[in-house]
Amino acid sequence: MRTGTWLIGARGSVAVTSMIGALAVRAGLIAPTGCVLESPVLRERVRPGIADLVFGGHDVTSVPLEKKAAELAGSGVVPAALAQAVKDDLAAVEQRVRPLPAAPTQAGTAQAIADDLDRFRRRNDLDRVVVINVSTTEPAPAPHPAHASLDDLRAALADPLSATDPVLPPSSLAAYAALTASCPYVDFTPSTGARLPALDALARERGLPYAGHDGKTGETLVKSVLAPMFAQRNLKVRTWSGINLLGGGDGANLARPGANAAKSASKQRVLPETLGYLPQGETRIDYLEDLGDFKTAWDLVTFEGFLGTGMRMEFTWHGCDSALAAPLVLDLARLTAAAHHAGRVGPLPGLAFFFKDPLGEVPHGLADQWRTLCDLVSSLTPEPTP
Amino acid sequence: MRTGTWLIGARGSVAVTSMIGALAVRAGLIAPTGCVLESPVLRERVRPGIADLVFGGHDVTSVPLEKKAAELAGSGVVPAALAQAVKDDLAAVEQRVRPLPAAPTQAGTAQAIADDLDRFRRRNDLDRVVVINVSTTEPAPAPHPAHASLDDLRAALADPLSATDPVLPPSSLAAYAALTASCPYVDFTPSTGARLPALDALARERGLPYAGHDGKTGETLVKSVLAPMFAQRNLKVRTWSGINLLGGGDGANLARPGANAAKSASKQRVLPETLGYLPQGETRIDYLEDLGDFKTAWDLVTFEGFLGTGMRMEFTWHGCDSALAAPLVLDLARLTAAAHHAGRVGPLPGLAFFFKDPLGEVPHGLADQWRTLCDLVSSLTPEPTP
Amino acid sequence: MRTGTWLIGARGSVAVTSMIGALAVRAGLIAPTGCVLESPVLRERVRPGIADLVFGGHDVTSVPLEKKAAELAGSGVVPAALAQAVKDDLAAVEQRVRPLPAAPTQAGTAQAIADDLDRFRRRNDLDRVVVINVSTTEPAPAPHPAHASLDDLRAALADPLSATDPVLPPSSLAAYAALTASCPYVDFTPSTGARLPALDALARERGLPYAGHDGKTGETLVKSVLAPMFAQRNLKVRTWSGINLLGGGDGANLARPGANAAKSASKQRVLPETLGYLPQGETRIDYLEDLGDFKTAWDLVTFEGFLGTGMRMEFTWHGCDSALAAPLVLDLARLTAAAHHAGRVGPLPGLAFFFKDPLGEVPHGLADQWRTLCDLVSSLTPEPTP
Amino acid sequence: MRTGTWLIGARGSVAVTSMIGALAVRAGLIAPTGCVLESPVLRERVRPGIADLVFGGHDVTSVPLEKKAAELAGSGVVPAALAQAVKDDLAAVEQRVRPLPAAPTQAGTAQAIADDLDRFRRRNDLDRVVVINVSTTEPAPAPHPAHASLDDLRAALADPLSATDPVLPPSSLAAYAALTASCPYVDFTPSTGARLPALDALARERGLPYAGHDGKTGETLVKSVLAPMFAQRNLKVRTWSGINLLGGGDGANLARPGANAAKSASKQRVLPETLGYLPQGETRIDYLEDLGDFKTAWDLVTFEGFLGTGMRMEFTWHGCDSALAAPLVLDLARLTAAAHHAGRVGPLPGLAFFFKDPLGEVPHGLADQWRTLCDLVSSLTPEPTP
Ligand SMILES: NC(=O)c1ccc[n+]([C@@H]2O[C@H](COP(=O)([O-])OP(=O)(O)OC[C@H]3O[C@@H](n4cnc5c(N)ncnc54)[C@H](O)[C@@H]3O)[C@@H](O)[C@H]2O)c1
Ligand SMILES: NC(=O)c1ccc[n+]([C@@H]2O[C@H](COP(=O)([O-])OP(=O)(O)OC[C@H]3O[C@@H](n4cnc5c(N)ncnc54)[C@H](O)[C@@H]3O)[C@@H](O)[C@H]2O)c1
Ligand SMILES: NC(=O)c1ccc[n+]([C@@H]2O[C@H](COP(=O)([O-])OP(=O)(O)OC[C@H]3O[C@@H](n4cnc5c(N)ncnc54)[C@H](O)[C@@H]3O)[C@@H](O)[C@H]2O)c1
Ligand SMILES: NC(=O)c1ccc[n+]([C@@H]2O[C@H](COP(=O)([O-])OP(=O)(O)OC[C@H]3O[C@@H](n4cnc5c(N)ncnc54)[C@H](O)[C@@H]3O)[C@@H](O)[C@H]2O)c1
Numbered sequence A, B, C, D: 001m002r003t004g005t006w007l008i009g010a011r012g013s014v015a016v017t018s019m020i021g022a023l024a025v026r027a028g029l030i031a032p033t034g035c036v037l038e039s040p041v042l043r044e045r046v047r048p049g050i051a052d053l054v055f056g057g058h059d060v061t062s063v064p065l066e067k068k069a070a071e072l073a074g075s076g077v078v079p080a081a082l083a084q085a086v087k088d089d090l091a092a093v094e095q096r097v098r099p100l101p102a103a104p105t106q107a108g109t110a111q112a113i114a115d116d117l118d119r120f121r122r123r124n125d126l127d128r129v130v131v132i133n134v135s136t137t138e139p140a141p142a143p144h145p146a147h148a149s150l151d152d153l154r155a156a157l158a159d160p161l162s163a164t165d166p167v168l169p170p171s172s173l174a175a176y177a178a179l180t181a182s183c184p185y186v187d188f189t190p191s192t193g194a195r196l197p198a199l200d201a202l203a204r205e206r207g208l209p210y211a212g213h214d215g216k217t218g219e220t221l222v223k224s225v226l227a228p229m230f231a232q233r234n235l236k237v238r239t240w241s242g243i244n245l246l247g248g249g250d251g252a253n254l255a256r257p258g259a260n261a262a263k264s265a266s267k268q269r270v271l272p273e274t275l276g277y278l279p280q281g282e283t284r285i286d287y288l289e290d291l292g293d294f295k296t297a298w299d300l301v302t303f304e305g306f307l308g309t310g311m312r313m314e315f316t317w318h319g320c321d322s323a324l325a326a327p328l329v330l331d332l333a334r335l336t337a338a339a340h341h342a343g344r345v346g347p348l349p350g351l352a353f354f355f356k357d358p359l360g361e362v363p364h365g366l367a368d369q370w371r372t373l374c375d376l377v378s379s380l381t382p383e384p385t386p
C-alpha cells in the first residue's frame, strides 16, 4: 500500500523533519517516539505503515532539503548523525520536490498543481496520494461570493482577474487542486485550506475525505486536558492567559499581524468548547529569533473553588515544535490514506485529536478526541480496539 | 432521603469546611462550585441532594466547631461572613459530634462507635448513615495475621491485649465499627481503612459498599490528566519530579516520616498506571507552617519526542486543600448513599475519579474515571446520561 | 516637622493604601513592613517620620475615601479590621481632599491648584508640602515648543487656546503648580510630570527638588537585581521577555494603548543600562479585570554561558501592587521633605532606588541605587550610615 | 607569568570543561563568556591571563581526558567541534594528570602529593602553582583534636594509624600538601579543605593565601541577589523553599546523605546572612540521572508586605553546572595567583563573590561581594577600578 505524501511547504522545518524521521524509522535507526499510531495501544493497526510513505511536495523556496537538514541539525532538532545517515534517501526525495507552479489564471495554477500530483502518483507507482499543507500560515482571506458554490468557484478561478485579485488563498487553491486530482487533503496549518462550502462540495463530488486545522502540539494540547479537568471538577475558571515565545520560520511569520491573528483565533477555541464559557484572558504569540525551533509557552489559570476560594495554576511548556509536529504529519498521512481506502468522504471528525481547531461537530477535550480516534482506527481495521 | 454523614475527624479542616459549605448551599448563600454532582452534566441526577445531608462525627480533640470555623475564616478558607451566617446551624451540628470512644478492648471500642452511629441514625430519623474518614493520616500499620480473616479478626479484637497492642489502626477500627452498624464506609485519607481482606468480607456479609483512598485534590489530579496526554501522544516521559509545600494540620502531620511515606506512596501510583512505566523522580512533601491551608505544588516533567529531542514542562499548583476536598466529601456522601440504596456491595470502582489511590481494577486517567463515574450515576438513576 | 503629603489622584488605590497605612502605623496598629526608611539599617535616620505626615490631595472622582477603603478591604489589599480602626482618621483626611480645579486657561488652573496647596499648608500648620503624583498614567503628550523654556511656557499657559488645546498634560500642570507654590514634586507614575526643561528651570528658580519616574514595585524591581547578576558573571543574555497580568484601576487604564506604551517604555530601560546591550524580547502588559489589585508577572530569560552553552531562567512574581507602592510613597514624602529641608535643588538622583525610570545620570542596578540612597540619607543626617 | 593550575579531581566534569575552555580561548576559538575577569569592567586587569594557565592534576579514576571530553560533547556541555579542535592540546594536559598517590601514613601521602606539585612546577617552568579542589564532595569529617594545632596535626599525620583511621579528609590532606609545597589552595567544593585552624596556621607559616568554599553557580547565586532585594525593600520573607534536580557525577554523589547534607548546609547560609533572620523552608537536592549535566532548580519565596499582605515569587533556573563552574575556576586560578604574587596571606575575602559559603567575615549579598572583588582587583593592579 505505497502511499504518496505530498507536502505543501516541503522545504520547511515541519516537512523536512517529517521526511528525515520517516526515513530514519524505516531504516531502523530510531524508535517512532511521538507517532500516535505507534503507541502500544494503536501499534500495527493502520495500513499504510511509516515505511510505506513516499514523499514529494511543492515549495516556493528552492533551498535544498540537505541544507535545511543541516540547519535543523545545527539547531538541535535533528541529531547530526541522523541527518548524515539518511542523506542519500533525502537526496531521492529532493528529486520529487517541485517549485510551486504559477499560471495566468488560478484555474491554470490549480491544473498545474494537479498535474504534478498525477505525475507523482504515476511515476512512483502509488496507490494514492495524500496532500498535506505544512506551508507558512496565511492571514485570513477576504470573503468572496464564489467560496459558497462549486460552480461559481470554477467560473471565478478561470477568470483572468484571478491572477491579480485571487479568488482563493494559496492553501485553498492547493486543496482545490488536490481534490481535483482525487487526492485527500489535510491542513496542518490554521490557513483556510478546504474549509469552504465550495471545496466541501468538491470533496463530496469526488468521494474524498479531508481534515484540519492547525496541528495541536503545545500549549493548546495541554489546555485540551486541563480545561476538561476544571469542568469535570466543577471548578470555575476565572482567567486563562498565555504567551508563546518562539523563533524559527514559523515564528518569524507569526510576528506578522495577519498570521498572528489567524493562529491566536485557532488556539482559543478549546476553552469555550470544553468549559462551556469563555474565561477572561488572551493568548499572545511573540517572535524571538534567538529561540530557534524551540518554543516556550507560559499559561496562568486562575480559578474559583468551594466557598468562592481563589486558586491558581501556571504551567511552562518548552517544546521543539517541529519535533512535535513531524510525527503527527506521518500519522495524518497514514490515517487519511486508510480513510480514503475505506471510502470515507468529507471531513474526518475522528482526527480531531490532532488539531487545535478541528473540523465539524467534534469533542474538544483530548480524552474524548482520543476515544474518537480509537473508534476511527477500529472502524478502519478488522481487529477490535483493545 | 435524609442521609447521615458521619465524619471521623469531624473537627478538622476538611470536615468543618464540608459542614459549613453544605449548610451554606442549603441556605442558598453560595453556589455549589467544586461539587462534581452539581456540574451541568450531572446536576439533579443523584439523590440524596446536598440539603438532605445531616452531619455528625467523632474526633479526638474537643475544639468547638465554631472555633475551627473562625480559624478557617482567619486563614481565608471560609469567608468570615459565611461562617457567621451558618453559625446557628453549625451549633446544631456541634450537638452531634462526639468524642471518639475508648474501651478496654478494641472490640469494645468498635461497639461503642457502632452504638454512636445507631443513636445518630435513630435520633435524627435518617434513612442511612455514611461514615467518611477525614481524620489525620496514619502511618502504615504493622501487618497482623487477623487482617486476613473476619473470624480471626473478631477474636483478636476481643482479646484484652488489643488495648495495648492494637490489632487494627484507628481508621480500620472505624471501618469495622461502621460496617458492623450497617453503614457504608469511605476513606478520604491514605490510611488503611476498609482495605483489609477481613473488612472486605465484613462488607460483603452485611451487603455494604465501601470506597477510598485519599481524596485527589491537587498535584495528583493534574498528573491524572497530563500523564494520559503524554501516553496518547506516544511521548516518552523521562523524569517526573514534584514537591508539595503545605501548612495546616494535615501538613504538620505529614511532616512525620510515617504519614509522609503513606501519602507519597499514594501519590505516585498514577504514573505507572497511565504511562505503562515509571519515570525517574520522586514526589516530596514539605511542611511549611506559614503557608497555612494553602498548598503549592511544583512538578517538572522532562520528556523525549521524535528523533530523541528532549523537552520539558513544569507546572505550579496553588490551591486551598480544604476548599478542594470539602465538596468532594459531599459528593462521596451522596454517591455512596445512592449506591447503598441501589444495593451495591463491596468496593465502588465508579468512585475512582475522587481518589489518588482508588480501590480495585480501575482506570487511573481522569478522563476514563470521569466516564466510569457518569456510568455509575446513570446506573443509579432512571434518566440516561447525556 | 509636620509635613504635608499632597497626592494627585488622592482617591486611587495607591493613595488610599498609603493613607490607611500611615494612619495605622501612627496608631501603632501595624509594623511598617515595606517602608524602606524603616528597615533596620535606615530606621530613625530621616525626619519627618511617618507620624509627621499630613495627607491631602486632588482627584477627578468624588468616590469617598471610606468607600475606596471598603473596596480595598474587599479585594484583600487592606485588612477589613484595619480599615475599620482608622475610619475616623480617614474621615479627617477626607476633609482635605478636593476636586481637581479647572479654569479658562491652564495658567488659571495651575493657580487654583497652587491656591489649594497654600491653603492646605496654612490651615494645617505645615512646615512644608510635598506633592506626589499617584494619578492615572497618561499617554505621552505631543511635543510642544513651550516645553523647552520657562518664559515660553508661562506665556503659552496664559493663552486662552490652552483650554482646548492643552500645552501641558495634567501631570506636568500639577508639577508646574506645585513648584509655583514652592512645593517639591515627585512623580510616582510614568507620566511626564516635571520631566521638561521648562519645569527643571522653574524648580531651580524656586530652589526646589523633584523626583521620578514610575514607582518600581514588581517585575522591574526583580530585573534590577537579576540583570546586574548576569552582567557581573559575564553571562550573555540572549532574550528577556515578560508579561504582566493585572486588574484594578491601573490595569484598566494600562489596557489603553497610549498608557500601555508609556508604561512598557518605562519598564524596559533597566536592561540596556545594566547589561550594556539590549537583548531580544518585549515586556507586555495585559488587563484582566478579574485579577483585581494583584498582579502576576512572568519573565523568561535565556542566556549563554561558557562554550556557548544555552541556559534559561524564568520567574513568576505575584504581588499586590498597591501594597508594594504605598510604603514607597511614604518613603518618598519623607526623603523629599528632608532633601528640601537640606536645601537640595533639581532632580534627586539618590532616589533612583524607588523608580523604574529614574531621572538623571544614575545607576540602574538596585544594589548601586541602594548605596546611593544610603549616601543620600547620610548626607541628610548627622549620624554616620552603619 | 606562567601559572600552574593543579586540579584535584582533574578528570571530572568541571575540571575537563575548564581545561577545554581555557585551551579554546587561548586558541581564539571562543569568547570567554562566563569568565568574570573578562567582563568589560575587569578585562585586562589581572595577570596571569587565561593563556598563561598550565593545567595538571590528580584524580582517583584513570578515565582519559579525551574520553571525558567526548562524554561532555555527547551531553551538550561542550560543542563536539570544539572538543575535536583542542584534542592535541588536551593530550598534552593528559601527560600532566597523575593518579592520586597513597602511602602508609597520611604524612607520606601528603609528601607524595607535594612531590608531584614540585615536579609539575619544575618541569613546566612555572612561576607558581595554584591547587584547586574540584573533586567529589566529601561528607563532613569527624572532628579530631589535631585539627586545632599544626604541631599536633603533623604528629598525627605521621602516626601509622592515620592510614586506616584518617586524621584529615582527602580535601584537607590535599590542602596540607599544597601549602607544604608552597602552593596557594582553593576549594571549589563544600568539603573541608583548608578550613581548619591547623591549616590556617600552616598557610600563615608559609605566607600563602587560600580560598573557598563551594562555587556559587545556580540557585544560590540567584538567592544572593534576591535576598538583599527583599531586605532593602524591608519586605518580610516568610518562607523560602527550594529543590535542585540534577544528574551527572556530582548529582550521583550528592544523592548520598553525607554529601547531600554538606551541600545543603553550604547553600542555606546566604539567607540569614543577608536577611538578618532565617525564614522557614528547606533546600532539597534530588538526583535524576536522566538530567545529565543540566540542573533545574525551583524556588518558592513567600513574603509579606505593607499591611501584612501576603505575596509570592517563584523562579526556575535551568543551567549547565559545568559550564557555569568552569570559567570561575579559571578566574580563581588567576586571582589567587595574583594575590600570591602580591604577597597576600590567609583567607582571601575578596573572592567571596565566587562562593556559596565564603571564608571569613565577608558580605553575602552578591552586589557587595562584587564591590569587594573589584576592590581586590584594584589593589592587585596599578590601574584604578572604573
Ligand atoms: N511546528 C508546529 O508545532 C506546528 C503546529 C501547528 C501548525 N504548524 C504550522 O505548520 C506550518 C509550517 O511550520 P514550519 O515551522 O515548518 O514553518 P517554516 O517556515 O519552516 O516552513 C514553511 C515552508 O512553507 C513554504 N511556503 C510558504 N508559502 C508557500 C506556498 N504558498 N506554497 C508552498 N510553500 C510555501 C516556505 O517556503 C517554507 O519552506 C506553519 O503554518 C505552522 O503554523 C506548525
Ligand atoms: N484537604 C485535602 O485536599 C485532602 C486531600 C486528600 C486527603 N486528605 C486527608 O484528609 C485528612 C484530613 O485533613 P485536614 O486538613 O482536615 O486535617 P486536620 O488536621 O485539619 O484534621 C484532622 C482531624 O482529625 C482528628 N483526628 C486525629 N486522629 C483521630 C482519630 N483517631 N479519630 C478521630 N479523629 C481524629 C484531628 O483531631 C483533627 O481534628 C488528612 O488525613 C488528609 O491527609 C485531605
Ligand atoms: N501600584 C503600583 O505598584 C504602581 C507602581 C508604579 C506606578 N504606579 C502608578 O501609580 C498610579 C496610580 O495607580 P493606582 O493603582 O492607584 O490607580 P487608580 O486607578 O486606583 O488611581 C488613580 C486615581 O487617579 C485619579 N485621577 C485620574 N486622572 C486624574 C487627574 N488628572 N488628576 C487627579 N486625579 C486623577 C483617578 O480618579 C483615580 O482615583 C498609576 O499611574 C500607576 O501606573 C503604580
Ligand atoms: N559544577 C558546579 O556548578 C559546581 C558548583 C559548586 C561546586 N561544585 C563541586 O565541584 C566538584 C566537582 O563537580 P563535577 O561535576 O566535576 O563532579 P564529577 O563527579 O564529574 O568529578 C569529580 C572528580 O573527582 C574525582 N575524585 C573523587 N575523589 C577524589 C579524590 N579523593 N582525589 C582526587 N580526585 C577525586 C572523581 O574521580 C571525578 O573525576 C563537586 O564537589 C561539586 O560539588 C560544582
Ligand code: NA
Binding pocket: A315, A316, B314, C314, D315, D316
Ligand atoms: Na515556572
Ligand code: NA
Binding pocket: A314, B315, B316, C315, C316, D314
Ligand atoms: Na512557575
